[in-house]
Amino acid sequence: MADATDRRSASPPDPASLPVPERLLSAATRLFAQHGFERTSVQELVDAAGVTKGAMYHYFSSKEDLLFAVYQRVLAMQTRRLEEFAEADGPLAERLHAAAADVVLTTVDNLDDTVIFFRSLHMLSEERRGAVRKERRRYHERFREMIRTGQRQGVFRADVPADLVVNHFFGSVHHLGMWYRPDGALSGAAIGGYYADLLLASLRPDPAPTGTG
Amino acid sequence: MADATDRRSASPPDPASLPVPERLLSAATRLFAQHGFERTSVQELVDAAGVTKGAMYHYFSSKEDLLFAVYQRVLAMQTRRLEEFAEADGPLAERLHAAAADVVLTTVDNLDDTVIFFRSLHMLSEERRGAVRKERRRYHERFREMIRTGQRQGVFRADVPADLVVNHFFGSVHHLGMWYRPDGALSGAAIGGYYADLLLASLRPDPAPTGTG
DNA sequence: CGGCACATACCGCCTGGTCGGTGGGAGGAC
DNA sequence: GTCCTCCCACCGACCAGGCGGTATGTGCCG
Numbered sequence A, B: 001m002a003d004a005t006d007r008r009s010a011s012p013p014d015p016a017s018l019p020v021p022e023r024l025l026s027a028a029t030r031l032f033a034q035h036g037f038e039r040t041s042v043q044e045l046v047d048a049a050g051v052t053k054g055a056m057y058h059y060f061s062s063k064e065d066l067l068f069a070v071y072q073r074v075l076a077m078q079t080r081r082l083e084e085f086a087e088a089d090g091p092l093a094e095r096l097h098a099a100a101a102d103v104v105l106t107t108v109d110n111l112d113d114t115v116i117f118f119r120s121l122h123m124l125s126e127e128r129r130g131a132v133r134k135e136r137r138r139y140h141e142r143f144r145e146m147i148r149t150g151q152r153q154g155v156f157r158a159d160v161p162a163d164l165v166v167n168h169f170f171g172s173v174h175h176l177g178m179w180y181r182p183d184g185a186l187s188g189a190a191i192g193g194y195y196a197d198l199l200l201a202s203l204r205p206d207p208a209p210t211g212t213g
Numbered sequence C: 001c002g003g004c005a006c007a008t009a010c011c012g013c014c015t016g017g018t019c020g021g022t023g024g025g026a027g028g029a030c
Numbered sequence D: 001g002t003c004c005t006c007c008c009a010c011c012g013a014c015c016a017g018g019c020g021g022t023a024t025g026t027g028c029c030g
Helices: A021-033 A042-049 A055-060 A065-086 A092-108 A111-119 A126-153 A163-176 A188-203 B018-036 B040-050 B053-059 B063-086 B092-109 B111-118 B126-153 B160-174 B188-203
Strands: none
Touching: A021 A042, A021 A055, A021 A065, A021 A111, A021 B160, A042 A065, A042 A092, A055 B053, A065 A092, A065 A111, A065 A126, A065 B188, A092 A111, A092 A126, A092 A163, A092 A188, A111 B111, A111 B126, A126 B160, A163 A188, A163 B053, A163 B160, A163 B188, B018 B040, B018 B053, B018 B063, B018 B111, B040 B063, B053 B188, B063 B092, B063 B126, B063 B188, B092 B126, B092 B160, B092 B188, B111 B160, B126 B160
């Protein structure tokens, strides 16, 4: 379950051995995250991937199509990861903790993807944006169900909407792209641990409600 | 302190009574948030503001200059708000709670600004981006100091870095632009209350440390 | 009558996308 | 085995459009 991070050093010109679509995907991910979707010209992109425009338009119908492909890859990975944790054994609180920590870890291991995900959604067509949102929602709901279950069981406080907690948590995760640096003081795993702790702490049943209810 | 929300219905063609620079600022805020900076052409922008290109380039040196002006306005507002709360009287925990809730409220009342802030940072020149980051950091630090103080006083748990807590919190606030809708089930004030509760709950001294340390 | 606050026509550049071409490998005919 | 054929993956010069930005003109106010 910890072996999905090995495709990481394959960023530069790309070994030429990889198939063209993957090289494009990888170059696009890097450049879109670095300069933004609109600031990355198709020419730059294909140069970075070591292919030509012709090659790109052979596999992707447009620049936006390429962006969408990036989204699909991220979405697929996220979903797969969460499923694994949600369906594992053990006490709910531990599963949630593990899943939360893993989301953080996966996020910092694929920071480029995350940066693009939230920054460039509006560059997708209405239709595709809808598709992304839908998939993303399913993801949220999977997470939310874990929290709801805990609330019903009484192991989590129930005076705060599960939906809100999920949005709260993923907000902080999403924000990682704004401040996390691989060479910083905290490792991805450390941050994951803290974030999961924070989540669980904020869900601990409260003897003295401060809230607005 | 709750009266800064009145500039809200002045969005459409703009009463023509307002001075040109403000009309441009307001149109830019709306359009940049709606379609993104790159997708908004200067022509669209000036049309929406009810002025001409000539007028715009009379007050702003470039499209990016206009974006920067948007940032400056947001920054100024955020800073001013926080100062008020940080320097108020009362117990630390209460001040932090109030400040946190207010950040949320201010954010949802000015959602467009927030959306632009995090989505379009990379469209600014290196220099201006630096300026924005610097100001933003000062803002974070002001918040962090409240938490640190609480940690030293023992009213907040100290086994989690204050910096990380701040980033965690502001991440969730920033994310509001992704899901909050004015016509949704939760009001800005309600969300603010919850978020502040969540923050305080996650800072409550912990009898049984789960953490990674 | 000077100059500030705009108006408008215009420009060159750069971008995403296209389209006729091509080389080389698989495969059928003999 | 060899040749011819075909087609698929890819090439790259080219294009039209739209963009940000400019430059010159003009009316109005002090």
